[in-house]
Amino acid sequence: MTGMPAAILHGATLVAVGTAMLGAVAGLVGVFLLLRRRALLGDALGHATLPGIALAFLVMVGLGGSGRWLPGLLLGAAATGLLGVACISLLTRTGRIRDDTAMAVVLGVFFGLGVALLGIVQRVPQAGPAGLESLIYGRAASMLREDLLWIAALATVVGLFVVALRRDLTVLCFDESFARTAGRRTIRLDLVLLALVTVATVIGLQVVGLILVVALLVIPAAAARFWTDHLGRMLITSAAIGSAGAVTGALLSASYADLPTGAVIVLVLACGYGISAVAGPARGLLARRRSGRLAARAMGSPMP
Amino acid sequence: MSVADRGTGTVDRNSPGDRVPVDPASIVHGMPPGHEHARDAALMVHDVTVAYDRRPVLFAIDLDVPAGCLCAVVGPNGSGKTTLLRGCLGLVPLAAGHVRMLGGQRLDQVRADVAYVPQRESVDWDFPVSVRDVVRMGRLPHRRWFGRMTAEDHRRVDEAMARVEIGDLADRQIGRLSGGQQQRVFLARALAQDARLYFMDEPFAAVDATTERAILDVLRDLRRQGRTVIAVHHDLPTVAAFFDRAILLNQRLVAYGPVDEVLTPVHLERAYGGRLVPLAAAADALRTQAGG
Numbered sequence: 001m002t003g004m005p006a007a008i009l010h011g012a013t014l015v016a017v018g019t020a021m022l023g024a025v026a027g028l029v030g031v032f033l034l035l036r037r038r039a040l041l042g043d044a045l046g047h048a049t050l051p052g053i054a055l056a057f058l059v060m061v062g063l064g065g066s067g068r069w070l071p072g073l074l075l076g077a078a079a080t081g082l083l084g085v086a087c088i089s090l091l092t093r094t095g096r097i098r099d100d101t102a103m104a105v106v107l108g109v110f111f112g113l114g115v116a117l118l119g120i121v122q123r124v125p126q127a128g129p130a131g132l133e134s135l136i137y138g139r140a141a142s143m144l145r146e147d148l149l150w151i152a153a154l155a156t157v158v159g160l161f162v163v164a165l166r167r168d169l170t171v172l173c174f175d176e177s178f179a180r181t182a183g184r185r186t187i188r189l190d191l192v193l194l195a196l197v198t199v200a201t202v203i204g205l206q207v208v209g210l211i212l213v214v215a216l217l218v219i220p221a222a223a224a225r226f227w228t229d230h231l232g233r234m235l236i237t238s239a240a241i242g243s244a245g246a247v248t249g250a251l252l253s254a255s256y257a258d259l260p261t262g263a264v265i266v267l268v269l270a271c272g273y274g275i276s277a278v279a280g281p282a283r284g285l286l287a288r289r290r291s292g293r294l295a296a297r298a299m300g301s302p303m304p
Numbered sequence: 305m306s307v308a309d310r311g312t313g314t315v316d317r318n319s320p321g322d323r324v325p326v327d328p329a330s331i332v333h334g335m336p337p338g339h340e341h342a343r344d345a346a347l348m349v350h351d352v353t354v355a356y357d358r359r360p361v362l363f364a365i366d367l368d369v370p371a372g373c374l375c376a377v378v379g380p381n382g383s384g385k386t387t388l389l390r391g392c393l394g395l396v397p398l399a400a401g402h403v404r405m406l407g408g409q410r411l412d413q414v415r416a417d418v419a420y421v422p423q424r425e426s427v428d429w430d431f432p433v434s435v436r437d438v439v440r441m442g443r444l445p446h447r448r449w450f451g452r453m454t455a456e457d458h459r460r461v462d463e464a465m466a467r468v469e470i471g472d473l474a475d476r477q478i479g480r481l482s483g484g485q486q487q488r489v490f491l492a493r494a495l496a497q498d499a500r501l502y503f504m505d506e507p508f509a510a511v512d513a514t515t516e517r518a519i520l521d522v523l524r525d526l527r528r529q530g531r532t533v534i535a536v537h538h539d540l541p542t543v544a545a546f547f548d549r550a551i552l553l554n555q556r557l558v559a560y561g562p563v564d565e566v567l568t569p570v571h572l573e574r575a576y577g578g579r580l581v582p583l584a585a586a587a588d589a590l591r592t593q594a595g596g
Contacts (some may be wrong), residue, residue, distance in 0.1 A: 062571065175427050178493075182444040183415040195448050227475035231432045271317050 015254060018148045019207050019246040019265075021060045022200075023216065027242025028162045030221035031235050032193055040100065041085065042195075043214040044107040044203050048084025049077035050114025053135055054121050061124055070147050070269040073135065074202045077210070078157055081198055084110045087268035138209030138262025140250035151203045160198050161192070162235075169193060170231055179300045207250060208262035216242060221271040226280025241276075245269040311373055344407060346501050346532035348372040352401035354384070354391045360399065360530065362387050363556045371406075371500075374523055374546065375560045376537040376563070379553035380576050385536040386423070388553065389503045392534075393420055406500055411590045416445040419499035423492045423506050428484060437476040438489050439465055440495030464496035484515030491519060500593065504535040506544070520546060543567060 033042055055078025061067040084106045091102035121132065133144045143151075162169070171179045172189045194253050197217070204213040220242035224234045249265030278285045321509050345368040354362040362384040367374050377385045390396045394411050406414050419442070442464065443457040465471045468488040473481065480490060487507060494502055508518055523533050523546070534551075537543055543550055543563055550566040552558040552575050559571040 076556050108575075135506070139378075170433065170437070171444060174431050174438070175422065175431060175441070177390075177422050177426065178420060178441065179444070180395055181415070181418065181420040183412075183445070229432050229479075230434065233435070234432050247413065 004023075011138035011141065012251065012254065013251050014145060014148050015143055016247050017142050018151045019140055019250040020243045021152055021155040022204055022207050023242035023244070023246030023265075024239065025158050025162075025242075026200045026204055026213075026246075027224070027238035027240070028077065028159055028218040029196050030217040030219075031195075031224065031231075031238050032049075032162070032169045032173060033197055033217055034221040034225075035170075038197075039214070039218045040103050042197060042201065042217045044103040044110075045081045045085055045087060045198060046213040047107045047114075048110035049081040049202065050111055050136070050266055051117050051204065052076035052080030052083075053132060053205075053210075054080065054117035056081070057132060058117070060122070065239060067124070068132075070144075070206070072149060073132075074205065077135070077205060078198050078202045080110065080114075081201060082194075085194060097224070103208075104214055114200045120279055134209070136209050136211060137204045137260040138265070140207045140261040141254045143206060147206060148210055151206075154199050154203050158196050161196055165189075165192065166231075173282070183279065206299070207246065208265050212262040212266050215266040215269060216246065219266070219273050220245065223269075223276035223280075224271040225282075226284045227278040227282055229282050233253075241269070241272050245272050267300040298302075327329055343368060344371055345404075346373075346406060347534060348404040348408065349388075349392065350401050350403070352388075352391055352403060353399045354387050354396055355399040356396075361555060362553075363390065365553075365557050366401075367551060367557060367560045369532060369534060371532050371540070372527055373532060373548045374544045375532070375549040375551060376547040377532045377534060377551045377553065378537055378540060378543060378567075378575075379558070383554045385553055386505055388551070389420075389534070389536060393418070393503055414501075415502040416497070419494040419497045419502045419536075421494045421502065421504040421507055424483065424487055424503075424509065425492065429481075429575065432439055433477065433480070434475050435465065435470055435489050435492075436461065438478060439474075439492045439496050442493040445497060460496045460498060464492040465496055466524060468492045482512065484511040487511050487515055488518060491522060495522065500531050502531065502533045502535075504533060506536050506538060508535075508537060508539065508546070511559070513555060540567065 030042075034239070053073050053076055055102075056073050057067040059076075060069060060072050065072075087106050088099065088102045091097055091105065092099045097105075118132065134140070156247055168179070168189055171182070171184070174194075176186055179189070193285060200217065201210075201213050204216055206237055208216050220238045223235075223241050224238035227237045228234050245268045246265050249268040250261050252268070253259045253261040253264040276284065281287050313351075347367075347369040351366050352362065352365045353360055361382075365388060368407060377388060379385050387396060390407075391398055392411075403411065406417055411418065439461050440453065443453065443460065445454075446457070457511065462471070465474055468484060468491050470488050470492060474508060478486065481489065487509075491504075491507065494504070508516055511519070523535075523573070526533055527548075535547070537547065549561060549565055550563045551560050552566050552571055554575040554577075556578050558565045558575040
C-alpha cells in the first residue's frame, strides 16, 4: 500500500513532463503550419496515420512480437501519414481538384482503410487492441518511461529545427515567391516543415490520439496570435499555451477516471483559445474595442 | 534583326493575328550568335514562351534591356505583364526560350544581384512580422540556411528603411500601415538587397502622392547608380514621365524601345484592340482640364 502513492506520483510526473514537451513542440510547429495555411493538412496527416499503425501492429505480430512496440507503431504511422500527404499533392497536381477537396478525400479514404485494418487486428488472437486504442483517442496515462524518452528526444530535435530555421520558414510562409527569388528551394523547405509536422503528429498520437492531434497543433498557434504581432513572441506564447494545455488536460483526464486524454486536452485548449480571443492584448476582442474607441476619439466623434 | 536594334531601337512586331503560335519544340535552345554583342545588357529575354496548363499566355518574347535604365512593362489586363516578370525570375517555368541577366549570366549565378518587388496584394499583411522583419528579408539572398545577420546586414536594412522614410515605423506590425507605406516596405526590402537588377510588379499601384514621389525618387537614384529597373506599370499617362523605355505586351511583344516610340496610337491600338485609345484620349483631356 505504501508503494502506491509513490507510483502514482511518479506516473503523474512522467505524464506531465512528456505532455509538456509534446505540447510545446506542437505549439512551435503549429505556428508555421498555421502561417503556411496548411492547418487542414495536419488533420489529414493525423487521420492518415491509422492504417500505418494497424499495419505496423500486424507486421510486428507476424514477426512474432507483441505488436505494441511504440517506435514500430510510430514508424508505421509516419509512413502512411506521409503517404497520405503525397497523395494529396499528387491529386492536386494531376487530378485537377482543389487541395481542400484532395485533403478531404485522402483523410476519408486513409481513415477508412485504417478502420478496416483495425477490424483485422481485432481478430488477431493474442491482441485485444488496447494499445492501439490509446493511439486513436489518446491515453497519456499509458505512457511508459521508455515512451517518454522517445517523446523527449524527438520533441527536442523538432524544437531545435524550428528555432534554427525560423527565419527561412518565416519568409516561406510570408512571401513564397520572394523566398524563391532569394534562392531558397521552397519545396525543400516545405518538405522540412512537413517532416517536422509529421514527427510532432506522431509523438502526439499517444497523448492526444490521431483524431484530435490537429487540435494540439493548431489551437495554441491560433490562440497565440491574439497575444502578439511579433512572430518570435508568438512562437514562445504558442509553445507555452500548448504545453500548459497539454499538461492540464492530461492530469485532469488521469485524475477523473478514464476520460480520453485527447478530448480533455482539446477542451482545455479551447478554453485557452476563448480567453485569448477575448483578452489577448494584440488582437483580442477587448483590445480591438479599445483601439476602435481610441480611433473614434482621435477622429473627434463622441462614443455612445 | 540586328543587335543594335535589340539594344536601342524600337522593335516593331506584327499584329498578334499575323503570327502562328510558336511550337515550343521548334525553338532552338542556346544563344544565337547576335547575343554575344549584347553582353552589357541587364536583361536578355530570348524567344520566351510561357504556358499555364499547356495554354500559352506569353509567346516568343525577344528583347534586351540595357543596363542603367528604367523600363516599364505595359499592356492590357491578361497580357502577360506579371507572367513576363515571373518567367524572368524563374517563378513560372518557361515552355521555350531562355533568359540571361547582367552580362549574359543565368539567374542562378546572379541571384543576390536580382531583386523582386511583388504586387502588394500578393502577401497577407496580417502576418505577424514588423516592418524591420520584412526589410531584413532583403538580406536573405546574401545568407545561407541557418545564417545569421552581420553588422553589414543591419546597416543596409537601416539605410534602406531610412531611404524610403519608414525608419520610424520599423517596429510596427505591417498590417498597421497605409497602402503606400506597405509599398515602401516592399521597396525597402529590395533596396536592402543591394541588387543590380530590380523587377517590380505595379510599384505605383494605388499609392498616395507622397509615396509615388518617394518611389520615383528611389528609381531615379537607382538609374543614376547604373542599376536597372523593370516595372509593370498600369497607368499609361505616366509612363513617359516615369520611365525611359517601355515593353508593350499583349501576349506577344507588340513594341519595345524608348517610351515615345512605343506608346504610339498605332501600337496602342494593336495592344489594346482599339478599345483603349479613345479612353486614354478622354482621360488625357480630363487631366489637362483639371490641371489648367
